[in-house]
Amino acid sequence: MRYFLELAYNGKNYFGWQVQPNQISVQEAIETRLSKILGQKISIVGAGRTDTGVHAKKMYAHFDFDGELKKDLVRHLNSFLPKDIAIYKIHEMDPEAHARFDATSRSYNYFISPQKNPFTFEGAWVFNRELDLDKMNDAAQLLIKKGDFGSFAKLHTDVKTNICDVREAFWRVNEEGQFVFQITADRFLRNMVRAIVGTLVEVGIGKITKEDLVQIIEDQNRGSAGASAPAQGLYLVDVQYPKELFRNEFK
Structure with a gap:
């Protein structure tokens, strides 16, 4: 199944959205916690790639997972994430939906x-x-x-x-x-x-x-x-x- 994360973050402490060597990114912070909670390696794809220090009040990212999501996953994920990243909702999507390419x-x-x-x-x-x-x-x-x-x-x-x-x-x-x-x-x-x-x-x-x-x-x-x-x-x-x-x- 494909899911969209609806999230926000303060970019002050991050070297942008995208994973990069030897620097902390928003994408990496979310992937690490989400993988641990779901018990398998999860990769996420964002709607965009904000630069170092840039913030997002409303961002989307998609990931694939074939198991069953727990209803309290949003709360559980937020409890593991740093205070400057928040997950608001998780949406079950059309299997072909793409967070970056389908944005209008x-x-x-x-x-x-x-x-x-x-x-x-x-x-x-x-x-x-x-x-x-x-x-x-x-x-x-x-x-x-x-x-x-x-x-x-x-x-x-x-x-x-x-x-x-x-x-x-x-x-x-x-x-x-x-x-x-x-x-x-x-x-x-x-x-x-x-x-x-x-x-x-x-x-x-x-x-x-x-x-x-x-x-x-x-x-x-x-x-x-x-x-x-x-x-x-x-x-x-x-x-x-x-x-x-x-x-x-x-x-």
Whole structure:
């Protein structure tokens, strides 16, 4: 049987999602505990591969298991996992469902704090220069399209295409006075959201204009865009799938 884990994690203490040699990852932490509980080696496949220090408020990963899952598996697994990783639900899925390839969209939030805050500094970029929200929102509209986003992609990766379908991109100010950027697309390139945020911040401080952003996008060259925003402000907040893939749910 194939199952989806619905989970969240604080990425501060992890070298990203994906298993890698000699570094602790979120994937490894979950696989180790899940394998021990189920009594056999379990491998999980995530909906994406968040980088070092990046967080997820809603992430999915699939695994296969032919035995019977106990109804209290979520509680049992959470009791073994570190405090910075939480499993919310386990879904029984269509046998062919794939956490990465069947996702129809992914959404990220990026948080910027305009002043030092002892309660949010680990989960936001502290940026104390004045930002023009209207200019950043105006520029962000240029991103809403299906096109080549190579100017915001990390160099020397193994992706076959830089084409992404960006469906929303906007800024807002939350109740804590933080600037929050939200972006949704069918897929994202490695480091793409952080590079976009860094570039839009340059618009917000007047370093570049909306017209400059048009040229940056057309260049399809990472060197044309702004520096990447720090990892700690980035959160994966949603992943969407066709509803027909979901069957039973284990809470």
